[in-house]
Amino acid sequence: MGRFFKNKITFLVFVTLTMFIVMGVSSNNGNLSWMNNSLSIISKPFQKLTLFANKKTNDFFYYFKDVDKLRNENEILKKQVDELQEETRRLNDYKIKNVELSKALKLKNSYDDYEPIGANIIAKDMGNWFSLFRIDIGSKEGVKRDFPVRTSEGLVGRIEAADVTSSKVTTIIDNGSTVSARLSKNGSYVLIKGDSELKNNGLCLMDYIDPDADITIGDIVETSGLGGIYPKGIIIGKVKQIRKSSNDFSKYAVVEPTVDFKRLDQVIVLNKKK
Amino acid sequence: MKIKIFIYCVCLFIIMIIQSTILDSLALYNVKPNLVLVFIISVSLVRGGVEGAYVGFFAGLIQDFITGKVIGFYALIGMYVGLLVGIFNKRLYRENFLVIIFFTFTATIVYELCVFFFGIYLQGGDGFLYGFVKIILPETLYNIIVSVFMYVFIMKLSEIFNEQDKKIRKY
Numbered sequence: 001m002g003r004f005f006k007n008k009i010t011f012l013v014f015v016t017l018t019m020f021i022v023m024g025v026s027s028n029n030g031n032l033s034w035m036n037n038s039l040s041i042i043s044k045p046f047q048k049l050t051l052f053a054n055k056k057t058n059d060f061f062y063y064f065k066d067v068d069k070l071r072n073e074n075e076i077l078k079k080q081v082d083e084l085q086e087e088t089r090r091l092n093d094y095k096i097k098n099v100e101l102s103k104a105l106k107l108k109n110s111y112d113d114y115e116p117i118g119a120n121i122i123a124k125d126m127g128n129w130f131s132l133f134r135i136d137i138g139s140k141e142g143v144k145r146d147f148p149v150r151t152s153e154g155l156v157g158r159i160e161a162a163d164v165t166s167s168k169v170t171t172i173i174d175n176g177s178t179v180s181a182r183l184s185k186n187g188s189y190v191l192i193k194g195d196s197e198l199k200n201n202g203l204c205l206m207d208y209i210d211p212d213a214d215i216t217i218g219d220i221v222e223t224s225g226l227g228g229i230y231p232k233g234i235i236i237g238k239v240k241q242i243r244k245s246s247n248d249f250s251k252y253a254v255v256e257p258t259v260d261f262k263r264l265d266q267v268i269v270l271n272k273k274k
Numbered sequence: 275m276k277i278k279i280f281i282y283c284v285c286l287f288i289i290m291i292i293q294s295t296i297l298d299s300l301a302l303y304n305v306k307p308n309l310v311l312v313f314i315i316s317v318s319l320v321r322g323g324v325e326g327a328y329v330g331f332f333a334g335l336i337q338d339f340i341t342g343k344v345i346g347f348y349a350l351i352g353m354y355v356g357l358l359v360g361i362f363n364k365r366l367y368r369e370n371f372l373v374i375i376f377f378t379f380t381a382t383i384v385y386e387l388c389v390f391f392f393g394i395y396l397q398g399g400d401g402f403l404y405g406f407v408k409i410i411l412p413e414t415l416y417n418i419i420v421s422v423f424m425y426v427f428i429m430k431l432s433e434i435f436n437e438q439d440k441k442i443r444k445y
Contacts, residue, residue: 015331022346046291126308126340
């Protein structure tokens with residue numbers, strides 16, 4: 001009996017140590033591909049199905065709620081369409097001028113290096129602490145680690161690990177994420193970090209603000225292009241609140257991302273062309 | 275034995291899919307219950323620490339693969355939760371709902387404190403008080419509610435397993 005117990009303890013220690021090694025390997029590499037792949041291939045269709053069913057039932061209940069709201073909205077939108085059509089015409093003029101002038105200056109558009117791939121979210125984070133999710137494209141479609149992920153509204157995050165048919169995405173509101181950013185209006189550099197406290201309200205933190213920088217509530221923040229992961233000029237969000245640190249020398253701000261992380265179900269992965 | 279493994283696999287599979295998809299829209303105040311943890315605790319209480327450790331390990335491993343930060347983190351915590359709950363429960367009377375409520379309460383708080391400590395505090399994050407009041411306590415409450423149903427389910431499952439064992443012993 002004594003020997004048996006001893007064996008159990010050694011087994012436990014063995015498993016624990018192995019897991020420590022696995023953790024070390026996977027934190028550098030992002031995943032252990034073969035195990036991950038087989039699991040994700042099996043579970044992917046089921047996850048897609050449940051998410052689809054869930055969305056349909058939600059839509060069904062919203063249908064009745066929304067009828068009145070939609071009628072009002074329709075009126076407003078019709079007016080807006082007229083205004084916007086006028087503006088589009090104006091902007092098109094600018095666009096043509098811009099192309100001509102850029103050609104003259106030989107400026108390179110940073111988006112030309114990226115090819116967008118659409119993806120659906122198939123699994124949300126299981127716990128309450130972090131903000132990761134899984135999308136339905138993987139290395140088969142050419143996705144690799146550290147590819148930027150966005151929607152039409154703004155920045156979402158980056159690929160944490162890519163398997164064959166699916167990949168893991170870390171969002172910018174997760175506490176492990178840091179994005180180099182700048183203020184659109186005057187170009188001063190800041191850092192956008194995820195924070196476990198703000199995460200639950202879908203907000204993130206702006207840090208390392210230059211004490212002399214002119215920053216006000218409502219300022220728009222975009223990626224700076226430094227760091228090599230995110231391309232320059234993707235909108236991140238708006239400054240919502242400015243706070244002073246306890247030592248009064250530095251300040252930090254709360255940023256409201258333009259992306260609504262609660263209602264996210266489709267994203268765009270930016271594939272770097274070589 | 276084979277049937278047991280198969281049933282555990284099916285259970286884990288269904289729980290994982292519910293946890294990673296529809297549970298997100300059922301969350302109240304941005305907090306959702308942890309079905310995986312409740313499953314581990316219930317199995318460990320009803321079937322003993324060793325089985326709890328195995329189930330905890332594999333459940334954690336799957337969780338790591340789907341949305342974990344590093345592979346092996348939830349697996350280790352799950353294994354130790356399963357093992358410890360089983361060891362502490364050896365002398366307690368099992369057919370009592372107070373036991374499951376007590377263990378879910380303690381285990382959820384310990385489990386989530388571990389996740390906070392290793393996943394956030396050691397990575398340079400803070401906000402312990404906020405996390406404790408706004409995340410851990412509500413989650414514990416949800417888990418307790420879920421655990422009562424899960425416990426009844428595992429008890430039924432355990433009867434099936436026991437009958438299987440008896441059949442095998444006959445031959």
